[in-house]
Amino acid sequence: MAEVESKYAYAKKSAWDQFTEDQIEKSYHFAEEYKQFLAIVKTEREATQHIIKLASERGKQHYSNRNKEVAIVIPGTHHLSEGVRIVIAHIDSPRLDLKQRPLFEDTESHVALLETHYYGGIKKYHWVTIPLALHGVIVKKNGETLTINIGEKPGDPIFAVPDLLPHLSREIQDYKKLNEAIKGEHLDIVIGSKPIKGEFKEKIKAAILEKLHTDYGIVEEDFISAEIEAVPAFPPRDLGFDRSLIAAYGQDDRVCAFTALKAILDITEPIHHTAITLFVDKEEIGSEGNTTAQVTTFLRSILRSIDPTVDIDDIMLKSKVISADVNAAVTPNYNEVFELKNASSLGYGVVMSKYTGHGGKYSAHDATAEFVGEIRTMLNTAKIPWQTAELGKVDKGGGGTVAKYYSRLGMEVIDLGPAVLSMHSPYEVTSKADVYAAYLAYHRFLSGKT
């Protein structure tokens, strides 16, 4: 006789099995728009600009802060003092930032390079010998802001961090620990090699400066008042024969930014509680700074602008928040770092993480069982595929999200977002089914259907 599982047992189910054929088709269709978004939005500034553009086109109320933080608001029929519903996602991703004095000529290898300072949790070996594009802004001496985007269009040049050939890397790299083999100071980007003619001290650097001045009207000092990010120049692609997966840079956390954006833009019916989507910066370096989740002056100013008479603490105590961020997908060949019952898998729906943190739940946000119950019921009622996970085995490592900063304000908060394979790499991977499930979940939550 075949053994069957108790009817009272819980097993996580594939999103592909739970979705109807129509929903699967919709998830593939949704992914096309998502990939287009990822192709043009590779920095927090570009995300902010894009979100403002779409919100304006759709006539949605929106607010922005220093070109790096943005919010969309849909007023509800209930008074603000009954609380708001927030979905918050971050729009920064790990990358290489240019230093303030980046440009130099290496007079021994005869190339010109840009010095970088890496941003966020990267594995440095991922960033050598891949095509890079430069995105950002330069504030010139006259105060004019120049926007930079080089390496994305067909025909654009790309840039790259060189690496040592295996024939010569034995002592310097091969016998070292992985995280010591490539040093932060070695992530300099090659940008040219052709010297200028004439009497110049460093002819390649001089030629680059000449070119930059001709093309952009900038001088070397202008780099000091600039924010330029080197990001992978790969376009988003389908991964796999079945095209079920998406490979692209910046999916942590722009997968949540895109799905949250679509979710709020697609709200057409009147809602009870005011819905807010917040897109914040600098999560990858601990949410430090004036455009981040940790500093709530922006949110407070939005709430005051909706109704100057309300008590903001009262609103917060009654508000509910989805911290829309990703979790780690169980990774082939490295299953041992996951406790598989409590780990997220590609294609098993949006991931609910009750808590984050490390060690004995240090630095965690730990959602209440009541709020977990509410979200679980919302997802089950709407037949939205979901799974539960924490980040890796106990004591293997860990991580955090913006959830804890919002819970400190007194709000109910939970982490909910897709699983990502190869997270924090230049080519992160998500499942089309999970991306679509995240969109459905945020839409339902912001609509107030819990």
Ligand code: MN
């Ligand atoms: Mn994240």
Ligand code: MN
């Ligand atoms: Mn991250």
